[in-house]
Amino acid sequence: MSGMDKLENKIEDLIFKNFKDIPKDFIFEFNLPPSEEMGDLSLACFSLAKILNEPSNVIADKITEKLKADGLIESAKAIGPYVNFKFNSGIFINTVIKEILEKKQDISSLKVKPKNKYIIEFSAPNTNKPLHLGHLRNTLLGNAMNNLFIKNGIKSVKLNLINDRGIHICKSMIAYQKWGENKTPETENKKGDHFVGDYYILFEQEAKENPSLFREVQEMLKKWEQGDQETIQLWQKMNHWAISGIEETYHKINVSFDKVYYESEIYKIGKDIVLKALKKGLCEKLPDGAVEINLESYGLGKKILIRADGTSVYVTQDIGLAKLKYNDFKPAKSIYVVASEQDYHFKVLFKILEIFGFPWAKNYEHFSYGMVNLPNGKMKSREGTVVEVDDIVAEMESLVKGEILKRNPNISPIDLSQRSKVIALSALKFFFLKFTPAQEIKFNPQESIAFEGATGTYLLYAYARIQSVIRKAFIDKTDIKEIDLINLQENEERELVKNLFIFRKILRESMVEYNPAILANYLIKLAQLFNVFYHKHQILDTDNEKLSRSRLFLIMAVSWIIKNGLDVLGIETVNEM
């Protein structure tokens, strides 16, 4: 148990004891009060008021009356709908910092731990093109959510679905067949996904002049589905190129998956489920033989599930995959990270699963997020106006190299390369994660590659600065138990401690809200507070060794939180910049 748990639980237990009507899994709204004088922690009574059916300020008064001072809680004062607590500052500071440094931060504070695991599906690349900024946002969000689940004590499995079949892949294949001249990624010295993607763009260009190419694509898809050997072989070859290129990019951005599904392997399995439902009368057969479901009473219109020729459509494939994922994992929750343009699709999917009588359908969720646009509009891969992940990463790395060399001309080539990779990724990843997921992102290259202000670089810089101070200090960390940190009484020090204290609350909130940006913005706030403190107060001071040691432990705790917070966001740190 951490300091926060002790303090929180003390208050929570007392409230539970005196207000029997509150459900045990109730999540209390603890916050930092807006100003120092008000106290160290505040409890907002708005949602309590709803449950207890009494005005919030009355609840606040009642809680305050019942609360008696003890070791940790020095006082509680009701101000309108808030109860503001003041803690014994010595115990508070010592508890918060020591438990961070002793790394006993058990982050999980869920009242009810799910027995089963979550599964989270994200990224979903197509094998006809390299990963672009849309994939990047998706992948970073999915990865961060997975980490948030894990940090909060929930098992989580990362899934990927590779879209390796369909009309879009056939376009690349046709173009390669016609103009590929047996070139390969090796002969052209190109990453496989870019190699294949170039043929996709080539197809779209040529098809503008020559629309008959579209007919050839249809024919190729038919041949592919009929199992034509030559077509299958070409498909396998190009898929392999594309997928290995895409995997290289995942490796580069430090993202991995626990289980990968391939659309080519699962696209047929939804059909049987639909046919069974048809027998039960849950959907209907049209005169031409197609199968349709009527969702008009739910405001979702009608939806074809099986075409007249017996082939299945997108939503039918997803029905099959939903069932497959259930069979594979029996998840307590199954999350799809997919952009908001597919909100309608997922409403339809979940409604159909419900109508078909799958009890697990209620555990399936769509984590919707806003699209990534360029300053002059939408990215369109057909028109070649996409920003690809490989390109932006390379560009940022080279900019970071320049910045490093400006400050440190004598750096070794190995350090330069390693540091620039980490710093470039930190800037890029943080840029995408600092936005509330629902928000659309306008990807303005100038801002996204900034190294100043609320950026990943700012966090790494604060971290590196702390490491630098610690390196110069030569203190023995094992002393932490004997040290009394009560001398950290400056405003800047107390602010830091309070913000360290709410780290777990932030992690929980970020998870519950499905919003890694809460964590991202918290880390910026913490680093800002550190920079203010650093600027105002001397840490290493031989004249006041006791205070100096306390301050060292304080900044060590700060750096531990920054590092762990960044870790959740999938961002690495460097000790020197």
Next chain:
RNA sequence: GUCCUUAUAGCUCAACGGAUAGAGCGUAGCCCUCCGGAGGCUAAGAUCGAGGUUCGAUUCCUCGUAGGGACACCA
């Protein structure tokens, strides 16, 4: 046309129906005899419009205006 979604400072974003609407960029100034200036400090600067619900609305509801997205037997 129907549905979903967004509108906060010059720009990009924060703010459980609640305490003085916060940051970053940009602008105008300032700070290295001192642990890393990729920093810090100061200043100016905002809730799209009209109604409604509420003790209280940036937040909820209605209408309007302006963006974005969906409404395929494409994925």
